[in-house]
Amino acid sequence: MSEEPPIGNGATSASPDQNSPTKFENRQPRFWIIIASLALLAFVSALDAMIITTALPTITKDIGGSAQYVWIANSFVVASTVLQPLVGQLADILGRKIPTVISVAFFIIGSGIGGGAHNVGMFIAGRSIQGVGAGGIYVLIDIICCDLVPLRERGKYLGIVNSTAAVAAAIGPVLGGALGRANWRWIFWLNIPVCGVPFVTLLLFMKMKSANRQNQGWSRLSRVDYIGNIIFIPSLIALMFGLVTGGIEFPWSSWRIILPIVIGVLGWIAFHVWEHFTAYPSVPSRLFSNRTSAAAYVLTFFASVLATALGYFLPIYFQAVLRATVFYSGVYYLPLAIGTLVSAVIGGVLLSQFGAYRPLHAGAFAFGIIGFGLLTILRGNSHAVAWVFFQLIVSVGVGVPVSTCLPAIMAGLSESDVASATAAFSFIKTFGYIWGVTIPSILFNAIINNNLPLISSSSLRDQLQNGGAYSFASQVSGLAGSVDEAVWSEVEQVYVRSLNAIWWFGLGISAVSFLAVGIERGLELSTELNTEFGLDGDKMETSMTGRPNEKGE
Structure with a gap:
């Protein structure tokens, strides 16, 4: 595979003064308005993926559809995943603003339909429309960040924008449980005014340049990779159906x-x-043609798997082993959420300061190895200091890659590949979330079933077997007082053994990721913003030296 990145982006020959940190003076207010809007969209779209988990029993009881429970829960994830490569290509063809506005509109419309649903079909339709919008938002947030700042600065801003998703992951189940008890429809209706703010601000302030101005208009849709998407979308739906x-x-x-x-x-x-042979691929083969970009994509996938496994199963420890309520399990989860947010921002700042992503990746997954290893010693009598400290350690392993993997991917690619490379990054990240639930769930349920003979109560065994242990965890705090303490100790032991399999799985993935960092090369990150999609009307595209770029704009 080729190792030489294109001129002007990756390992360029930078002048000495380009090695200093970016100052980015004279940023327009609309730059910060766009960044704030993107952060809010990242928060809302991530929140909607998590908020429904604790409200699902209430929703299915109200509208029916217990037989379609799987699709009520997963229609959002499937819809948000399958269209991401197409969204990236449309961002190149139509510019950034149109796909962004359409994606936010889809999210708002889907929220209205989901909140007003009175049957399971309408609810799944609303969640699917929401998912289409969220998938576009995931992709476009990163693309627009890349358009606004040069490669070396992107980690900082990607960390700021995307780390809000960690906060959403923490408060999502708690908020979903609270709104589910009050009125579950507000889980979706609240999205409308919240998303309305970035929708209006992006309409007013996101005036981006468009490439190839001489060929504007909808006629450019002839460049869409129709055949590729006709192959890809049904194939991925089939695969995800099985998963x-x-x-x-x-x-x-x-x-x-x-x-x-x-x-x-x-x-x-x-x-x-x-994609290898078509003239207008949505996922060009060249994205994976150098080992640095290919390795960074792999690290993105593994980091997503780890983050999702933690997000789904750490609350099970709090609920089933510590016997916390759903609300307090969300509170106990805050060290991981806050640690992930802070780690993402610090990782981005360090990347901007020193321009070296390999040490950050190696350090992150080393923390992941240590953190998951420490989680294996957690028991029902573990002190709060222990599980708080362990969460902070493992949060570095999942937080730093949030802001540092995409710049590493782009280090070996041309700036013209921003949209397609970012769409592939977003897809791989989202696809990792699915595997981060699927594989740990298989391990968890299998070990629960194998250890059920340890529980003396036949009624509890029946409730825990064949996948029932996950949902049963949320009931433990209310049932523990009515069951003999010796029996609950047996249940706790089964949960601890099953969760330990998840933590050992996470440790193994962290170790493989740590070794995979060795595949990356330490390419230099460009300090110049060379894009045809930056903010329109800027009189000066500043580089890290504060000088105008070569175009003199």
């Missing part, structure tokens, strides 16, 4: 699971073969 329904609706050995997974994998391979 989200396996072990829940059908056993993993069922042909109803194996067949869609096989079809999805074969279709995905066919998609990449097509």
Whole structure:
């Protein structure tokens, strides 16, 4: 694979004064308005992925659809994933503003439909429309950040914008539980005014330049990779159908699971073969043609797997082992959420200051190894200081990659690949979230089933078997007083053993990621902002030296 990045982006020959930190003086107010709007969108879209988890029982009881529980829970995730490569290509063809406004509009419309749903079909439709909007938001947030600042500065701003998602992950289940008890419809209706703020501000202030001004208009849609998307979208839906329904609706050995997974994998391979030869690929093969970008994509996937495994199963420790309520489990989760946010910002600042991503990646996954290792010693009598401290350690492992993986990906690519590379990054990150639930869930349920003989109560065994242990955890705080303490000690032991499998899995992934950092090369991060999609009307595109760029704009 090629190792030489294109001139003007990655390992360029920078002048000595380009090695100093960026000052970015004379930033216009609309720059900060756009950054704030993107951060709010990142928060809301991430919140909506998590907020529904604790409210789902109330929602299904109200509108019915217990038989469609899997799709009520996962329609948002599937819809937000499958269109991301297409969104990246549309951002290049139509510019950044139109796809962004449309994505936010889809999210608002889907929220209104979901909140007003009176049957399961309408609810799933609303969640799917929401997911389409959220998928576009995920991609475009990162693309626009890349358009606003040069490569070396991106980690800082990506950290600021995307770390708000960690806060959303922390408060989502708590807020969902509270609103679920009051009126679950406000989980969705509140999105409308909240998203309305960035919708209006982006309409007014996000005036971005567009490439190829001589060929503007909807006629440029002829450059969309229609065949590639026709192959990719159904293939991914088939694959995700198998992943989200396996072990829940059908056993993993069922042909109803194996067949869609096989079809999805074969279709995905066919998609990449097509992308290699088509004139206008949505995911060009060159994105993976150098080892640094390819390795950074792998690290992105692993970091997403780790973050999701923590987000789904650490609250199970708090609820089932410490016997905390859903509300307090959210409170106990705050060290991880805040630590992830702070780590993402610090990682971005350090990347901007020193321009070296490999030490940051190695350090992050080293912290991940230590943190997941420490989680394996948690028990029901563990002191709060221990699990708070352990969360802070492991948060570095999932926080730093948030702001440092995309700049590493772009270090070996041309600036013209920002949209497609960012769309692939966002897709791989989102796809990692799915695997971060699927694999740990398989491990968790299997070990629960294998250890059920340790529980003397037959009624509790029945409630915990075959995937029931996850939802049962939220009931522990209310039931513990009515069951003999010796029996609860047995239940606790089973949960601890099952959770330890998740933590060992996380430790293994962290170790593999640490080794994968060695594949990356330490390419120099560009200090010049060379983009055709920056803020329109800027009189000066400042570099790290504060000088005008070569275009003199």
